[in-house]
Amino acid sequence: MDTLDFSPLFRSSIGFDRLIQLADTATRLDSGNGYPPYNIESTGENAYRLTVAVAGFAADDLDITVRENALLLTGKSKREEESKRYLHRGIARRAFERRFQLADHIKVVGASLDNGLLHVDLAREIPEAMKPRKIEISKGGGATVIDQKAA
Numbered sequence: 001m002d003t004l005d006f007s008p009l010f011r012s013s014i015g016f017d018r019l020i021q022l023a024d025t026a027t028r029l030d031s032g033n034g035y036p037p038y039n040i041e042s043t044g045e046n047a048y049r050l051t052v053a054v055a056g057f058a059a060d061d062l063d064i065t066v067r068e069n070a071l072l073l074t075g076k077s078k079r080e081e082e083s084k085r086y087l088h089r090g091i092a093r094r095a096f097e098r099r100f101q102l103a104d105h106i107k108v109v110g111a112s113l114d115n116g117l118l119h120v121d122l123a124r125e126i127p128e129a130m131k132p133r134k135i136e137i138s139k140g141g142g143a144t145v146i147d148q149k150a151a
Contacts, residue, residue, distance in 0.1 A: 038052040038053070050120040057077060064111055066108050072100075073097070107125050
């Protein structure tokens with residue numbers, strides 16, 4: 001059994017479409033060839049760094065796009081001079097496209113290219129409306145909201 005059928009969950013749940021689609025996507029086999037290699041590291045409680053090995057690519061050859069909780073990295077190398085004759089060519093400069101699903105409230109805060117490594121810094125930024133807030137318990141009947149701001 002290679003795939004799981006999530007369709008019964010769609011019939012009995014409301015508002016979990018994205019979660020079910022993420023689970024469905026995660027169970028599919030990765031058709032990519034693993035190029036370019038990458039690391040994902042946690043740099044703080046709500047901070048992450050994606051590091052992609054892009055040897056031979058200049059900043060102009062790379063593109064970073066964020067759309068609907070998806071991070072898309074693409075690389076297109078410009079044509080090299082025909083006059084170069086390689087005896088061995090081990091540095092791959094082929095075009096690539098890498099997709100990463102981002103959790104809710106993950107934002108790209110910066111990117112840099114250093115020594116053939118593309119670093120993409122990400123942070124979880126939870127909106128004020130979703131953060132916990134203190135509710136004061138009043139004596140004698142009614143609850144009082146301490147902090148009620150427009151979101």
